[in-house]
Amino acid sequence: MKFAGTRRRVPIAMGVAVVATVVALVSTTTSREGVALSVAFDLAVACGLILSLPSFKLSHPVVSRAALTLLGLDVAIFITFFLNSSTNFNLATGAAMSIVLLGLSFLTGASGQISLGNGAFMGVGAFAMAIWANHHTTTPIVATLLIAVVCGALVGLLLGLPATRLRGPYLAGMTLAFAVAFTFILSTFSSWTGGDSGLQLPTAAIAPRWLDGFFHAGTPPLTTTTLYLTDVAIIVAGVAFFFMANLFASRTGRSMRLIRDNDVAAELVGVSLPRTRVVAFIVSSAYAALGGALLTLIDNSVSPPTYSFALSVTILSLIVIGGIGTISGALIGGVIYAFSTNVISWITTQTGLNPQGNLASQLNGIIFGGLLILTMLFAPFGITGAARSLWHRLRARSPG
Amino acid sequence: MDPFLTSRIVTDVLGGLTNGVTYGLVALSLVLIWRSTGILNFAQGAMPMFATYVGFALLSYHFGYWPCVVACVIAALLIGGLTERLLVRRLYGKPEINPIVVMVGFLIVLEAVAAAIWSSTPRSLPSPFSSIHWQLAGKPFALSPFIVYEFATALVVMAAVAVLFRFTNLGLQLRASALAPEVSRLLGVRVGRLLTLGWMLSTVVGVITTILVSANFFSGLTPTVMDGIFAYGFIAAAIGGLESPVGAIVAGVLLGVVNQFVTDYVNQNAVIIIALAILIVSLMIRPSGVFTKSALRRV
Amino acid sequence: MITIEGLTVSFGAVQALRNVSLVAETGKITAVLGANGAGKTTLLRTISGLKEPKTGTIRLDDQSLVHKRTEDIARLGIGHVPEGRGVIGEFTVEENLRLGAMMAKVNLSRGLDEQYELFPVLGERRKQHAAKLSGGERQMLAMARALIAKPSVLLLDEPSLGLAPLVTAQLMHTIQSLCETSDLTVILVEQNATSALRIAHHAVVLHVGKVVANDTASLVAADENLRQYYLGLVE
Ligand SMILES: Nc1ncnc2c1ncn2[C@@H]1O[C@H](COP(=O)(O)OP(=O)(O)OP(=O)(O)O)[C@@H](O)[C@H]1O
Ligand SMILES: [Mg+2]
Numbered sequence: 001m002k003f004a005g006t007r008r009r010v011p012i013a014m015g016v017a018v019v020a021t022v023v024a025l026v027s028t029t030t031s032r033e034g035v036a037l038s039v040a041f042d043l044a045v046a047c048g049l050i051l052s053l054p055s056f057k058l059s060h061p062v063v064s065r066a067a068l069t070l071l072g073l074d075v076a077i078f079i080t081f082f083l084n085s086s087t088n089f090n091l092a093t094g095a096a097m098s099i100v101l102l103g104l105s106f107l108t109g110a111s112g113q114i115s116l117g118n119g120a121f122m123g124v125g126a127f128a129m130a131i132w133a134n135h136h137t138t139t140p141i142v143a144t145l146l147i148a149v150v151c152g153a154l155v156g157l158l159l160g161l162p163a164t165r166l167r168g169p170y171l172a173g174m175t176l177a178f179a180v181a182f183t184f185i186l187s188t189f190s191s192w193t194g195g196d197s198g199l200q201l202p203t204a205a206i207a208p209r210w211l212d213g214f215f216h217a218g219t220p221p222l223t224t225t226t227l228y229l230t231d232v233a234i235i236v237a238g239v240a241f242f243f244m245a246n247l248f249a250s251r252t253g254r255s256m257r258l259i260r261d262n263d264v265a266a267e268l269v270g271v272s273l274p275r276t277r278v279v280a281f282i283v284s285s286a287y288a289a290l291g292g293a294l295l296t297l298i299d300n301s302v303s304p305p306t307y308s309f310a311l312s313v314t315i316l317s318l319i320v321i322g323g324i325g326t327i328s329g330a331l332i333g334g335v336i337y338a339f340s341t342n343v344i345s346w347i348t349t350q351t352g353l354n355p356q357g358n359l360a361s362q363l364n365g366i367i368f369g370g371l372l373i374l375t376m377l378f379a380p381f382g383i384t385g386a387a388r389s390l391w392h393r394l395r396a397r398s399p400g
Numbered sequence: 401m402d403p404f405l406t407s408r409i410v411t412d413v414l415g416g417l418t419n420g421v422t423y424g425l426v427a428l429s430l431v432l433i434w435r436s437t438g439i440l441n442f443a444q445g446a447m448p449m450f451a452t453y454v455g456f457a458l459l460s461y462h463f464g465y466w467p468c469v470v471a472c473v474i475a476a477l478l479i480g481g482l483t484e485r486l487l488v489r490r491l492y493g494k495p496e497i498n499p500i501v502v503m504v505g506f507l508i509v510l511e512a513v514a515a516a517i518w519s520s521t522p523r524s525l526p527s528p529f530s531s532i533h534w535q536l537a538g539k540p541f542a543l544s545p546f547i548v549y550e551f552a553t554a555l556v557v558m559a560a561v562a563v564l565f566r567f568t569n570l571g572l573q574l575r576a577s578a579l580a581p582e583v584s585r586l587l588g589v590r591v592g593r594l595l596t597l598g599w600m601l602s603t604v605v606g607v608i609t610t611i612l613v614s615a616n617f618f619s620g621l622t623p624t625v626m627d628g629i630f631a632y633g634f635i636a637a638a639i640g641g642l643e644s645p646v647g648a649i650v651a652g653v654l655l656g657v658v659n660q661f662v663t664d665y666v667n668q669n670a671v672i673i674i675a676l677a678i679l680i681v682s683l684m685i686r687p688s689g690v691f692t693k694s695a696l697r698r699v
Numbered sequence: 700m701i702t703i704e705g706l707t708v709s710f711g712a713v714q715a716l717r718n719v720s721l722v723a724e725t726g727k728i729t730a731v732l733g734a735n736g737a738g739k740t741t742l743l744r745t746i747s748g749l750k751e752p753k754t755g756t757i758r759l760d761d762q763s764l765v766h767k768r769t770e771d772i773a774r775l776g777i778g779h780v781p782e783g784r785g786v787i788g789e790f791t792v793e794e795n796l797r798l799g800a801m802m803a804k805v806n807l808s809r810g811l812d813e814q815y816e817l818f819p820v821l822g823e824r825r826k827q828h829a830a831k832l833s834g835g836e837r838q839m840l841a842m843a844r845a846l847i848a849k850p851s852v853l854l855l856d857e858p859s860l861g862l863a864p865l866v867t868a869q870l871m872h873t874i875q876s877l878c879e880t881s882d883l884t885v886i887l888v889e890q891n892a893t894s895a896l897r898i899a900h901h902a903v904v905l906h907v908g909k910v911v912a913n914d915t916a917s918l919v920a921a922d923e924n925l926r927q928y929y930l931g932l933v934e
Contacts, residue, residue: 108497112495112496112497113496113497114497114500114501116442116500116504158680159680161684162679162680162683162684162687163683165683165687166683166687167496168440168496168642169440169496169500170638170683172440172442172497172500173440173634173635173638174638174676174679174680174683176442176631176634177631177634177635177672177675177676177679178676180627180628180631180672181631181672181673181675181676184669184670184671184672184673185669185673187669188667188669188670188673309627313504313508316501316504317505317508320501324497358515358516358517358519358520359516361515361516362512362513362515362516363512364512365508365509365511365512365515366509366512366513366516368505368508369505369506369507369508369509369512370505370509371505372501372502372504372505372508373487373502373505373506373509376498376501376502376505377487377490377502380494380498
């Protein structure tokens with residue numbers, strides 16, 4: 001039965017896709033938006049097709065994850081066309097942040113440890129990106145991003161090597177000390193980091209020629225020529241999520257979860273505890289650095305105060321609220337980050353607080369800190385966990 | 401007068417000790433909580449900070465320094481006790497990251513609320529003793545009446561903690577509850593109350609530290625006054641091995657001295673970097689802590 | 700006197716005790732016997748309030764113990780020497796004893812003297828850390844720590860565990876004479892059925908959480924079926 005159904009579904013969906021492509025191309029060949037629309041539509045159909053095959057999901061999990069990623073990217077990029085410049089900017093920072101969150105989520109999900117210094121690791125990536133770009137103006141952006149990631153991984157190795165050998169809060173404490181120290185590190189090396197004023201990228205990351213005409217009506221912070229960076233950020237995030245989903249499901253990912261749940265048992269089956277922990281920490285640091293480097297790219301500049309301890313706490317809050325240890329939690333946290341500034345200023349105006357007053361300026365800390373506590377106490381796996389248990393309860397109630 | 405006493409080295413050592421005792425006290429309070437509840441209290445700086453604001457609110461009612469100090473201690477007892485009862489108690493037996501996350505959240509909330517009520521502008525606290533350094537043969541000597549008062553207070557606090565834990569029945573019960581809660585309960589020890597008491601005590605140690613720090617560092621009292629000191633306190637406690645009160649104090653004091661030399665001979669910014677480096681190296685060489693005898697630690 | 704009626708205790712799906720009823724009379728030794736996993740430890744832990752029963756009652760004389768906190772039950776005069784002894788290794792012998800004496804308002808130095816008289820080894824090692832005692836010495840320390848509070852009921856969980864036969868015999872003798880000289884009620888959980896039955900007045904045999912025998916010790920000791928199937932005592 002199942003296979004018969006599957007076999008019928010393939011030609012049907014293919015037919016739909018072909019018809020859709022033809023119709024879209026014929027009707028809109030004159031405009032670039034038309035082409036984009038039809039490509040987006042086709043992609044969506046193709047991916048939806050792959051995903052709708054349950055047997056495929058089991059036999060080719062990587063392909064099915066790739067399809068899911070493509071579908072998500074497709075929809076997200078398509079939506080960016082219709083949003084104004086400032087919402088696009090918010091989305092871009094949200095995408096960059098979701099990469100950072102994904103790294104932290106992986107660290108906790110895989111090893112049961114936590115880092116309080118991911119803001120500083122973001123800073124490592126952000127400054128590595130800016131410094132390299134200033135000294136080697138010809139390096140392609142992708143290569144510079146990768147260099148930033150490597151820097152994050154190396155610093156992660158340095159801090160993780162001693163701390164992950166020990167059980168207990170050593171990693172948390174040490175990363176906190178690193179987060180506090182980071183500002184001082186930046187000013188110690190001010191000849192490289194530009195001191196208090198930070199660094200500008202030497203050339204604005206302008207869109208390549210072939211993208212001309214896609215993006216109009218750009219106003220700062222993203223202009224017509226830099227609006228495409230939102231899509232760049234979203235695509236990088238998509239790639240990061242794809243890799244992470246595979247890592248979560250891989251042998252390494254499984255042995256890591258074993259460690260988190262029962263480290264004694266894990267050692268008995270031959271998983272090396274310290275090595276696995278340190279690898280998880282390096283991955284999380286590298287992801288944080290990637291997110292930071294992307295932010296530099298989006299902002300076209302980097303300034304030291306951004307990477308204070310407060311940022312690390314924000315990161316922690318976002319992933320805890322989204323659902324720590326989960327992939328979707330990182331996505332949710334990224335979306336919350338994208339709009340948190342707007343929401344908090346909305347609250348300020350709605351409650352009639354003096355925006356220059358003490359309370360309004362502390363609202364961010366009070367809300368995020370409070371949510372951090374409440375989530376951990378009452379829904380330790382955040383929105384993702386709450387949604388999952390709701391879903392299971394609903395399924396248990398409905399027959400079949 | 402002996403010029404040695406006003407030499408650069410002696411000045412640095414004394415200056416380092418001045419900071420070091422506060423690191424040692426913070427490290428001590430961290431170790432107390434860690435040993436009794438297995439929680440690294442990331443709000444160990446923020447809770448006393450809040451209590452200090454509350455206590456010194458009496459200043460506006462024309463009370464003097466000492467009544468304010470008493471009020472601070474009372475506020476610390478309350479904050480420590482309530483925190484354990486309402487917040488920490490829900491975290492026993494939970495995965496390791498839960499208490500870390502909750503206490504970080506608490507740190508943020510306390511700092512934000514303090515800044516919302518009392519603003520982030522530093523307030524200067526009154527001081528019962530002069531902070532002006534003594535002169536020896538026309539040269540400045542690195543001690544002032546206030547610093548002597550600070551040393552004396554720190555010593556009294558440390559001695560009081562030692563006496564409490566070593567020689568009193570209460571201390572015996574506190575140690576027993578930490579080492580073997582179930583057996584202690586079978587012997588009639590009210591473990592729950594003692595855990596609350598442990599948090600109250602460590603917050604009092606913290607509030608005394610905060611009062612000293614806010615008056616001494618010319619920075620005054622701010623909501624984030626304890627952030628840096630907490631970081632150094634943690635580094636000291638970790639170097640000492642988290643399990644050992646004596647190790648924590650010794651490591652804290654030494655760290656203060658090292659910091660002072662780094663400030664003097666390198667620069668102010670390098671201090672926390674060097675401290676972090678010391679922590680990394682010491683954990684690599686002796687993961688169980690420099691001052692713990694046994695190499696065995698719960699790994 | 701401890702009276703237990705209809706006690707059922709479970710760990711999730713596992714029923715560790717099913718409808719257990721027994722009486723431990725004042726001044727008598729009641730042995731609780733049974734194989735591994737029979738539920739003996741669970742019985743003692745439930746009496747001490749470390750585990751909540753699902754149903755059933757536990758009374759000390761006329762006072763219900765169910766839903767009371769462990770520390771309050773201990774303060775009613777129920778001493779519990781847990782499985783594996785539970786001496787605090789980081790404490791010295793004397794500190795362990797001080798801890799035991801704390802809740803009962805007894806004179807500490809008199810209590811210490813009494814225990815050192817009863818267990819002379821402990822007197823010789825009073826400043827030594829308990830972790831450095833031998834197994835038998837630790838068992839004595841655990842007993843002394845419970846006795847120093849002058850309990851009216853003593854719950855002993857496998858005191859002979861890991862002890863040489865000679866030491867076991869001494870220990871049983873100590874327990875017996877304690878009972879004879881005071882009105883101490885003893886519930887003695889043992890794997891070592893022979894030596895327990897030798898000193899007990901009454902015996903209860905548990906099998907997978909159920910009471911399969913509840914009689915005087917001599918009758919239980921004489922029952923061939925019990926000896927063979929539940930106590931593993933074959934001639
Ligand atoms: N904490 C626990 N969680 C789950 N099951 C438990 C727990 N403690 C005991 N049990 C189960 O309850 C049953 C009775 O255990 P108990 O420890 O009371 O046995 P016992 O008679 O003392 O055995 P032994 O002679 O080996 O000490 C066993 O099946 C055991 O697996
Ligand atoms: Mg048992």
